Amino acid sequence: MESMNLVLCxxxxxxxxxxxxxxxxxxYSERRSERKAWSKISADMxxxxxxxxxxxxxxEILIGRHASADIRLPDMSVSRYHAMLNVTDGKWTITxxxxxxxxxxxxxxxxxxxxxxxxxxxxxxxxxxxxxxxxRN
Amino acid sequence: MSSPISYFFSCVFxxxxxxxxxxxxxxxxxYESVNDVITLCAxxxxxxxxxxxxxxxxxxxxxxxxxxxxxxxxxxxxFQSCFGGVHLDLKHFITCIAALVSCRIGCIACRNHRWIQxxxxxxxVGIGVLMVVIFLFCGSRSMxxxxxxxxxxxxxxxxxxxxxxxxxxxxxxQNKHKVLCFNVVYENLILFGIVAxxxxxxxxxxxxxxxxxFAAIYASGFLLRICYPKAKFSKKTLIIAGSCVAVAGIVxxxxxxxxxxxxxxxxxxxxxxxxxxxxxxxxxxxxxxxWFGKGPGEGFLHNVFAYESDIVFATISEEWGLLYALxxxxxxxxxVAMPLVNPPRSYYHATMCAGVCAAFxxxxxxxxxxxxxxxxxxxVTLPFISAGGSSMVTSGLMIxxxxxxxxxxxxxxxxxxxxxxxxxxxx
Numbered sequence: 053m054e055s056m057n058l059v060l061c062x063x064x065x066x067x068x069x070x071x072x073x074x075x076x077x078x079x080y081s082e083r084r085s086e087r088k089a090w091s092k093i094s095a096d097m098x099x100x101x102x103x104x105x106x107x108x109x110x111x112e113i114l115i116g117r118h119a120s121a122d123i124r125l126p127d128m129s130v131s132r133y134h135a136m137l138n139v140t141d142g143k144w145t146i147t148x149x150x151x152x153x154x155x156x157x158x159x160x161x162x163x164x165x166x167x168x169x170x171x172x173x174x175x176x177x178x179x180x181x182x183x184x185x186x187x188r189n
Numbered sequence: 190m191s192s193p194i195s196y197f198f199s200c201v202f203x204x205x206x207x208x209x210x211x212x213x214x215x216x217x218x219x220y221e222s223v224n225d226v227i228t229l230c231a232x233x234x235x236x237x238x239x240x241x242x243x244x245x246x247x248x249x250x251x252x253x254x255x256x257x258x259x260x261x262x263x264x265x266x267x268f269q270s271c272f273g274g275v276h277l278d279l280k281h282f283i284t285c286i287a288a289l290v291s292c293r294i295g296c297i298a299c300r301n302h303r304w305i306q307x308x309x310x311x312x313x314v315g316i317g318v319l320m321v322v323i324f325l326f327c328g329s330r331s332m333x334x335x336x337x338x339x340x341x342x343x344x345x346x347x348x349x350x351x352x353x354x355x356x357x358x359x360x361x362x363q364n365k366h367k368v369l370c371f372n373v374v375y376e377n378l379i380l381f382g383i384v385a386x387x388x389x390x391x392x393x394x395x396x397x398x399x400x401x402x403f404a405a406i407y408a409s410g411f412l413l414r415i416c417y418p419k420a421k422f423s424k425k426t427l428i429i430a431g432s433c434v435a436v437a438g439i440v441x442x443x444x445x446x447x448x449x450x451x452x453x454x455x456x457x458x459x460x461x462x463x464x465x466x467x468x469x470x471x472x473x474x475x476x477x478x479x480w481f482g483k484g485p486g487e488g489f490l491h492n493v494f495a496y497e498s499d500i501v502f503a504t505i506s507e508e509w510g511l512l513y514a515l516x517x518x519x520x521x522x523x524x525v526a527m528p529l530v531n532p533p534r535s536y537y538h539a540t541m542c543a544g545v546c547a548a549f550x551x552x553x554x555x556x557x558x559x560x561x562x563x564x565x566x567x568x569v570t571l572p573f574i575s576a577g578g579s580s581m582v583t584s585g586l587m588i589x590x591x592x593x594x595x596x597x598x599x600x601x602x603x604x605x606x607x608x609x610x611x612x613x614x615x616x
Contacts, residue, residue: 060213061481065512067209071202071260072516072523076530078195079253083531085192086596089250090534093599111535111599140303140601 091185095142097169098185099123101178105186108144113137115175129153129176137167144182146173199256200241206260207233210267219486220275229270229277233263236282240289247293250596251531257524258292258573258588264517265574268505273491284578288585295349295589301598302356302537309357315350316383319343320390332396342579344396347387349586351403352544354380355410356537362414380410397449398567402551409547413540457562467493471503471560475511482510498575499568500560517574518553524588525549531595538594545587 090109099106099115106123113122118132125134131151138145144167148155156174157165167173171182211233215226240259244252262285269281299305322343326334333340361376384407391400415427457465457472474490477483488507490496496504506514528542555569570577572584 057217057484058481060209060216061510061513064206064209064213065510065516067202067206068260068264068513068516068520071206072257072520074202075199075253075256075260076523078199078256079251079527079530081192081195082251082253082595086250086531089596093534109534140599 093142094139096185097144097182099180099182101180108137111139125175125178127176127178130178134175196252203256203260204234204237207237207263214267214271214275214485217484218271218275225276229275232277232282233266236263254524254527254588254592254595261520261524261573262288268574269497269576271485271508272497272504274486281576284581287578288581291582291585292589292592295586296592299590299593301600302535304602306357306360306537307602312350312353312357313383316347319347323390323394327394332394339578344391344399345579345583348402348548348583351406352541352587352590354383355406355544356540358410359414359536359540398555398569401555402548405547405551406544409543410540413543467495467500468560468562468566471500472562474503474507478507478510480510480512482508498570498577501571501575502557503560518557521549521553521572527591528594533594534597538597541590542594545590548587
């Protein structure tokens with residue numbers, strides 16, 4: 053009887069363990085579907101400069117020189133907290149949050165403007181292109 | 190929406206986990222009639238099945254948190270029903286259903302962070318109203334309001350509201366105002382005032398056990414605010430804040446009432462029938478239970494006061510074994526760690542999840558380490574596992590917030606119509 057008790061307890065514990073594992077795996081699979089949903093919400097856009105591209109994975113993204121910025125541009129012409137990108141229903145907007153050199157979109161000085169595919173954003177001496185995300189090899 | 194295959198397998202494994210526990214209770218449990226076990230099985234499997242059927246109607250993209258919650262709640266239901274003899278604990282079963290309902294409410298309310306952020310003034314008012322209720326009906330006399338058929342602990346409901354208040358405060362960080370020589374964010378001052386008032390109130394109400402939970406929620410919000418780029422937080426402010434907390438902690442220990450100091454420095458083995466009664470019995474129970482326990486309903490801890498709430502970890506260890514008790518804790522940790530697998534897409538949701546995680550972790554630590562005599566005994570509940578309606582409902586609400594962050598909605602709330610516009614339209 054004692055061994056039976058032990059076996060049943062171990063079996064119940066194992067079942068619980070496996071269940072937790074299955075739920076964690078399910079959560080990972082949901083993460084993929086959630087990513088797909090996010091690419092729909094964010095219109096699958098990205099920011100890119102000459103050297104690299106920046107994924108837009110949050111509904112509110114800060115661009116600046118400061119270490120805590122979501123997209124960090126280590127350039128003295130860029131303010132520490134320069135601009136904020138926001139998305140709603142697939143529409144991205146950029147807002148100046150008190151930068152010194154301002155924001156230029158396609159050469160026009162703006163304070164708050166909606167962004168479209170292939171818009172060129174100038175922050176200080178840095179030029180970024182707002183474009184559809186490209187698959188990386 | 191999550192794939193039907195993953196949904197199906199999640200359902201099957203949750204039922205298998207509960208089935209294994211119920212079979213263990215049937216084989217090793219202490220019961221008078223088999224009908225008691227059958228009733229318990231029907232309640233547990235019935236609740237599982239009902240939730241699996243109802244869940245797809247709430248069109249979410251993720252269900253892992255819901256499955257995890259159901260797994261934990263029915264585990265709790267089985268534990269509570271087995272203490273002192275296997276029979277369905279109907280009261281706890283109803284509170285489990287209430288927790289599931291409150292989880293749905295929390296999830297629906299918090300999915301669109303812009304909408305809930307707009308309602309932050311209602312959150313502040315809610316906290317104020319609860320404090321007035323505590324002042325009028327509880328105070329230093331008791332922590333509960335007795336309604337005759339049930340008791341309510343209003344201070345529990347402040348926890349989810351405080352999590353929302355902390356999360357909402359993050360949106361205003363860039364709006365700094367010059368006051369004397371300081372750059373001040375009014376929102377932070379309001380939040381600090383609210384938290385200070387809540388903590389002082391809890392002190393006055395002698396509900397000192399919940400103070401660390403409130404402090405943890407605020408601290409997590411505070412730390413996230415430092416990480417929030419728009420806040421432009423300086424190291425100087427952080428050092429000042431840290432020093433203030435250290436001073437406040439020392440002052441609190443010095444000014445603590447005598448009964449608190451007794452608990453801080455109690456030696457349970459020199460006073461096993463007085464101040465150390467519950468902890469000494471809990472430790473004996475854990476030791477006697479060993480790794481695999483005495484069997485469901487076979488323990489003696491159900492004769493000790495608060496066996497189903499304050500020392501529930503020890504009661505589970507005694508009857509089900511330390512292995513099972515630790516795995517229960519692991520399940521609780523997994524559910525609050527879900528945002529690590531599927532990270533939130535907004536700062537609001539991230540702060541909200543951090544607040545919930547902090548509250549749960551502190552409550553678990555206080556309950557488990559308290560009953561194992563590793564820290565002073567506080568009498569805080571173990572989320573979802575301890576009996577208690579108020580705790581279950583608020584824990585459900587907070588897990589609903591995590592579920593909301595897993596499948597968020599990004600829509601701007603409808604603009605408010607001004608009264609003049611409304612009048613024009615009606616005329």
